Amino acid sequence: MLAHILSDIAAASAISSVLAIALVVARKYLNSYGDCRIRINDKRDLVVKGGNSLLSSLSEKGIFLASACGGRGSCGACKCKIDHGGGPLLPTEKPLLSVQEQKDNIRLACQIKVKMDMQIALPEAVFNIRKYKAQVIEITDLTYDIKSVTFQLLDPGEIDFKAGQYVQLETKPYARIKQTTMRAYSIASRPEDRDQIELIIRLVPEGICTTWVHKYLQVGEQVNMTGPYGDFYIRDSKADMIFIAGGSGKAPIKSMLEHLKVTGTDRHMVYFFGARTEKDLYLTDLFKSYEQVFPDFQYIPVLSRCDDGAEWCAKTGYIMPYIKEVLRDSRNTEAYMCGSPGMLEACKKELLALDVPNDRIYFDSFS
């Protein structure tokens, strides 16, 4: 009887194994596309092994496109222009590309498999993006749900970024989360400190990365990050500046102001910070002190709810109504905003209504 059962199991396993082996062999021979040449911006050539996604093929060669979802085709951050060798548009890409982008050959690098020689175009700034090994040297509570984390860069030991840009932090597996993920955070420290960066991270309920940072990350731990990314940085002009931030959106603005402190500026600057209640305010003394550092700077916290006797009750509600009061010459004003998509959308609408040029409104959305 036992022999019977064993031989049946062996037979079934044998059939399955033959099929499995056939699949493995087929994958090895059919899924290999030999060496493929990727020509970037008509001057750089990469030779990669075909069969993998363009995103991972590029990152293997040290070129890191932004990717918040880790290649699942849900964030649309890894857009790049593919002039040749991308194949037809896939149903998985369509929802994330606008009609104009589809016309311009913009594709999602994570969805495209390298099968032949390709021609792609990338912005020059991408070549400045590197993978960094860094060590946590300080974690500070800024509010009950926002932490500041400072990293010492180990390898490479220095980063070259513009104030306002962001890095992507790689989480490690913890508790029920089995995979590593990448999440984008703006750099809060100034670009002059090239060997250290500070991130400001707010705990999002159920957030994979923020939970890891708040509950698991310890001083001394080593992590990986890539960067710098983004086109949110100060434009060199004489125009007035309005900064608007909400929640942990203070990070890029802090980097910008600290950078301006080093270079010096006499531009007219107003900084609105939107928070729910007084306990959501942080770094208030620092930003208030900047009113003495710069000749023409004002820091205005706006609380949506003000408890009795709180200190910052001068301005409450939404930020929008207060923008008009500080605007001097709207055509000659730049706006720098970082925060939740809803807040940004409302503020942008107000700025446009007040005649601030659309191409002078810069923002970094948390979406």
Added chain:
Amino acid sequence: MTISPVVLFWAAIFTSNILLSNFLGMCSYLSVSRELESSLGLGVAVVFVLTLTCALNWLVYYYLLIPMNIIYLQYIIFIIVIAATVQLMELVIERYTPALYYTLGIFLPLITVNCAIFGVALFMVIRKYSFIQTIAYAAGSGLGWLLAILMLAAIRIRIREKAIPAGLRGAGISLIVTGIMALAFLGFSGIVTVQ
């Protein structure tokens, strides 16, 4: 009396349509029938996969399972054969005919779990079909399924803008439409009956 493969082929399309008379393969039938183009792609993929896997399963059943006396494991083995074949097909199509891959290949993973494929494999065993009969029956069933999903897609496009009660939109009205289609197909049953 053995049934001619030609008769089986036509019967599988019209009188004993795998979807409209056995109600197998409903999930992808309901979920992919929004557009004609994707319905056609999925339907053609079903025809190919069904014919190929049934032929393979017939060989596996009569040349491996019966001699080894492990017929009671047929469910597991059939599913493994189907899953492996679909994956192989996907690899081959992607490699050699990229154009086909973009129109048809992306549907292949959906088909692995299509119960029509498995149902036809079981029918061929229960009804003791020969190899030729199996191929005819499988190809016919695939075409029948293709016909059904194309009809549903065409009807869904026509009723898209109509005033359908909110609770019946989507799967609800599709099931009613399918029921009426099945009734209409009953009209064919006088021609030939296959059991």
